[in-house]
Amino acid sequence: MTVQIAPSILSADFAALGDAVAAVERGGADFIHVDVMYGHFVPNITIGPPVVRSLKRVARVPLDVHLMIEEPDRYLEAFAAAGAAMMSVHVEVLPHLHRTVHAIKALGVKAGVVLNPSTPAGALEAIAGDVDFVLVMSVNPGFGGQTFIPRSESKVREVRRVLDLAGNEAAPIEIDGGIDMHTAPRVVAAGARILVAGAAIFHSTDPERATRDLKAAASGAVQTASR
Numbered sequence: 265m266t267v268q269i270a271p272s273i274l275s276a277d278f279a280a281l282g283d284a285v286a287a288v289e290r291g292g293a294d295f296i297h298v299d300v301m302y303g304h305f306v307p308n309i310t311i312g313p314p315v316v317r318s319l320k321r322v323a324r325v326p327l328d329v330h331l332m333i334e335e336p337d338r339y340l341e342a343f344a345a346a347g348a349a350m351m352s353v354h355v356e357v358l359p360h361l362h363r364t365v366h367a368i369k370a371l372g373v374k375a376g377v378v379l380n381p382s383t384p385a386g387a388l389e390a391i392a393g394d395v396d397f398v399l400v401m402s403v404n405p406g407f408g409g410q411t412f413i414p415r416s417e418s419k420v421r422e423v424r425r426v427l428d429l430a431g432n433e434a435a436p437i438e439i440d441g442g443i444d445m446h447t448a449p450r451v452v453a454a455g456a457r458i459l460v461a462g463a464a465i466f467h468s469t470d471p472e473r474a475t476r477d478l479k480a481a482a483s484g485a486v487q488t489a490s491r
C-alpha cells in the first residue's frame with residue numbers, strides 16, 4: 265500500500281479555494297481533505313455542503329469530508345450529493361455508529377470512523393470489520409496548525425492491530441493533525457497510509473512544492489518500513 269496525501273483546505277485562503285486545490289493537485293495530492301465544523305463538538309465553524317459542491321466542480325481528485333459535528337446522520341445525504349467520495353464521523357458523538365457507517369456506504373461513499381486523541385483504539389473493535397478507513401486524530405480537532413501529539417504513533421500501531429484482527433487488512437489508516445516533514449515519516453513507519461496536512465502545506469510559500477516534498481518524505485518512509 266502506497267502513501268497518499270490529503271491536503272486540508274482549512275489552512276488555505278477561503279477566497280481562493282480553486283487555486284489552492286489546483287496547486288496541491290499539481291504537487292501530487294491524492295485527495296482534498298475538507299473539515300466540516302459548526303460549533304458543536306468542536307468550537308470552530310467552517311464550511312458546509314454548498315462549498316463542497318463548488319470544490320467538486322474544480323477538484324480532479326476525490327473529496328475526503330471529515331465531519332466534526334454532532335448528529336452527522338442529518339447531513340450525510342447532503343454531503344454525498346455535494347460530491348464527497350469519503351466521509352468520516354467521530355466515534356465520540358455516535359451511539360449508533362454501526363448504523364451511520366452503513367448509511368454512508370449505502371450512499372456510495374467510503375465510510376471512515378475518527379478517533380480523538382483521548383479515545384482508545386479499542387473503541388473500534390466492534391466496528392473495525394465494517395469501515396473503509398480509520399482516521400486517527402493526532403491533535404484535538406477544531407483548528408489547524410496545532411502541535412502533533414507523539415502518543416499518536418503508538419495509537420496508529422494499535423489501530424492497525426485492531427483492523428487486522430477484524431480481517432480488515434485493506435482498510436488504510438489516515439492521520440490528521442500536526443503532520444509535516446518531521447512527523448510524516450514517523451506516522452508512516454507506524455502504519456499510517458493517508459496523511460492529512462493543512463498548515464504544513466498552505467502556510468508554506470509554495471503549496472505545490474510542499475505537497476510534493478511531503479509525499480516524497482512519506483513515500484520514503486513506507487519503503488523503509490516494508491523492507
Ligand code: DX5
Nearest residue numbers: 272405406409441442462463
Ligand atoms: C483539525 C482538522 C485538520 C486540520 C489539520 O481539526 O481536522 O484536518 O486542518 O491541520 P494541520 O495539518 O495544520 O494540523
Ligand code: ZN
Nearest residue numbers: 299330440460
Ligand atoms: Zn480533518
